[in-house]
Amino acid sequence: PQISAAPSSQLSTATERSSSLHQPPRVPNLIGGTFVNSKSSSFIDVLNPATQEVVSQVPLTTTEEFKAAVAAAKDAFPSWRNTPVTTRQRVMLKLQELIRRDMDKLALNITTEQGKTLKDAQGDVFRGLEVVEHACGMGTLQMGEYVSNVANGIDTYSIREPLGVCAGICPFNFPAMIPLWMFPIAVTCGNTFVLKPSEKDPGASIILAELAMEAGLPKGVLNIVHGTTDIVNAICDDVDIRAISFVGSNTAGMHIYGRAAAKGKRVQSNMGAKNHAIIMPDANMNATLNALIAAGFGAAGQRCMALSTVVFVGDSKLWEGKLVESAKSLKVNSGLEPGADLGPVISKQAKERICKLIQSGVDDGARLLLDGRDIVVPGYEQGNFIGPTILTDVRTDMECYKEEIFGPVLLCMHADTFEEAIKLVNRNKYGNGASIFTSSGVAARKFQTDIEAGQVGINVPIPVPLPFFSFTGSKASFAGDLNFYGKAGVNFYTQIKTITQQWKDLPSGTGVSLAMPTSQ
Numbered sequence: 001p002q003i004s005a006a007p008s009s010q011l012s013t014a015t016e017r018s019s020s021l022h023q024p025p026r027v028p029n030l031i032g033g034t035f036v037n038s039k040s041s042s043f044i045d046v047l048n049p050a051t052q053e054v055v056s057q058v059p060l061t062t063t064e065e066f067k068a069a070v071a072a073a074k075d076a077f078p079s080w081r082n083t084p085v086t087t088r089q090r091v092m093l094k095l096q097e098l099i100r101r102d103m104d105k106l107a108l109n110i111t112t113e114q115g116k117t118l119k120d121a122q123g124d125v126f127r128g129l130e131v132v133e134h135a136c137g138m139g140t141l142q143m144g145e146y147v148s149n150v151a152n153g154i155d156t157y158s159i160r161e162p163l164g165v166c167a168g169i170c171p172f173n174f175p176a177m178i179p180l181w182m183f184p185i186a187v188t189c190g191n192t193f194v195l196k197p198s199e200k201d202p203g204a205s206i207i208l209a210e211l212a213m214e215a216g217l218p219k220g221v222l223n224i225v226h227g228t229t230d231i232v233n234a235i236c237d238d239v240d241i242r243a244i245s246f247v248g249s250n251t252a253g254m255h256i257y258g259r260a261a262a263k264g265k266r267v268q269s270n271m272g273a274k275n276h277a278i279i280m281p282d283a284n285m286n287a288t289l290n291a292l293i294a295a296g297f298g299a300a301g302q303r304c305m306a307l308s309t310v311v312f313v314g315d316s317k318l319w320e321g322k323l324v325e326s327a328k329s330l331k332v333n334s335g336l337e338p339g340a341d342l343g344p345v346i347s348k349q350a351k352e353r354i355c356k357l358i359q360s361g362v363d364d365g366a367r368l369l370l371d372g373r374d375i376v377v378p379g380y381e382q383g384n385f386i387g388p389t390i391l392t393d394v395r396t397d398m399e400c401y402k403e404e405i406f407g408p409v410l411l412c413m414h415a416d417t418f419e420e421a422i423k424l425v426n427r428n429k430y431g432n433g434a435s436i437f438t439s440s441g442v443a444a445r446k447f448q449t450d451i452e453a454g455q456v457g458i459n460v461p462i463p464v465p466l467p468f469f470s471f472t473g474s475k476a477s478f479a480g481d482l483n484f485y486g487k488a489g490v491n492f493y494t495q496i497k498t499i500t501q502q503w504k505d506l507p508s509g510t511g512v513s514l515a516m517p518t519s520q
């Protein structure tokens with residue numbers, strides 16, 4: 001690929017510093033409070049998906065460096081866990097202010113490395129920022145429980161203590177939001193953390209770490225290491241790491257879940273999706289079509305909450321033509337260009353994979369109503385662009401239906417009845433989310449009850465829940481039992497200690513009883 005330096009404003013200060021020594025600049029690790037360039041001899045190019053320019057290079061962190069990061073986190077733990085929760089909250093309070101200050105820089109970095117539009121990149125940061133805001137209330141979130149006088153003179157209470165060193169492994173599609181789902185909650189609970197960003201777009205994690213240090217997070221509380229499978233396996237195997245948060249594909253997620261659990265670790269693993277929308281004929285047509293376009297093609301379909309499959313019930317299938325017209329009007333361009341609706345997909349390989357799945361749909365008998373595969377964006381001829389694509393008459397036995405496409409491709413299916421549509425959705429192995437569009441409260445309520453998905457939208461496309469709830473994917477979209485953020489997230493990063501205390505004047509001369517103590 002063509003090598004050229006990225007404009008410095010989008011890089012973290014630490015990465016920029018390396019550009020005087022290396023061209024392209026190298027993304028540093030963060031170990032014990034210092035940003036250090038890896039001594040590795042293997043680096044991966046971070047490519048701008050709209051141009052193929054090399055933005056930076058990310059190291060395959062060495063075993064020694066990884067061990068040093070875990071050791072730094074372990075060393076920082078005793079003093080950090082004993083730091084008052086109000087102090088830990090205040091670091092988050094400052095961090096949220098700094099993220100707001102550097103929102104544009106973060107968004108520019110995300111657009112450059114990940115490809116989404118600037119406005120969408122701001123949303124990526126903002127949804128993570130909300131988790132930081134939520135962590136500012138940790139004193140309340142982490143509260144224990146107390147029952148007085150469970151027996152005469154005896155009280156029992158439980159406290160939620162941090163686990164120790166926790167780790168996070170991130171996907172490419174939300175370079176700011178997903179690291180922010182992880183480390184703010186973990187560290188505000190009193191844990192220390194080792195973060196492994198996606199090797200495809202590590203820049204936002206480094207900027208966020210710089211901001212966390214500026215906000216006053218002590219050295220060693222947050223560490224960052226880079227790499228791919230080897231470093232992930234090292235995280236799974238390390239005896240000092242107590243819990244792993246993972247977000248990404250099912251292949252990686254189930255591997256990590258199995259390997260880390262076998263070593264006795266807690267794992268929360270958010271994975272792939274195939275989110276369906278059921279469209280009832282009584283739905284508000286315009287609002288529904290707008291929602292389908294936004295949730296199907298926003299971020300070029302690279303959201304785990306993308307609505308990728310539409311099930312038209314009865315006559316609502318007549319709306320397909322309007323859906324196609326609306327999709328045609330979307331502007332595909334570099335995410336930096338004003339007016340762009342969707343940017344490129346992450347890599348050449350991703351584009352090839354998506355195009356192959358579209359072709360497999362055609363070969364299996366689906367009808368291609370809109371084909372975005374041959375799009376060329378003037379000025380960005382090297383970009384990994386795919387225009388909005390719509391396949392209809394899709395059946396459940398088709399490869400394009402069974403696989404998560406993760407691109408700007410909407411699959412349309414038809415059902416004669418509402419019940420048939422619900423059965424169709426429930427047969428799918430994934431359970432991240434499902435939506436219904438209808439003006440019938442009765443249908444909506446039946447949908448809410450009968451649908452087997454962890455996140456349900458009623459007249460809204462799948463929402464990423466706000467941080468006072470949790471991100472509740474289910475079935476093959478999630479492994480573990482404590483979801484990300486919300487109450488479950490705090491429970492994930494803490495363990496319960498239950499204390500029973502007795503304070504009373506004990507009468508002298510009572511005998512000893514060896515019977516099981518009871519509180520009668």
Ligand code: NAD
Nearest residue numbers: 170171172197198228229232248249252270271272273304
């Ligand atoms: P990915 O699984 O390829 O990569 C995620 C992380 O795992 C990266 O850090 C990568 O280095 C590591 N990794 C990749 N393959 C590995 C392997 N074989 N062994 C060990 N580690 C490995 O995922 P991606 O392509 O970056 O992200 C897209 C996927 O993430 C999609 O499936 C999407 O649905 C999913 N996702 C899910 C959610 C959710 O909350 N459910 C959110 C965002 C993304």
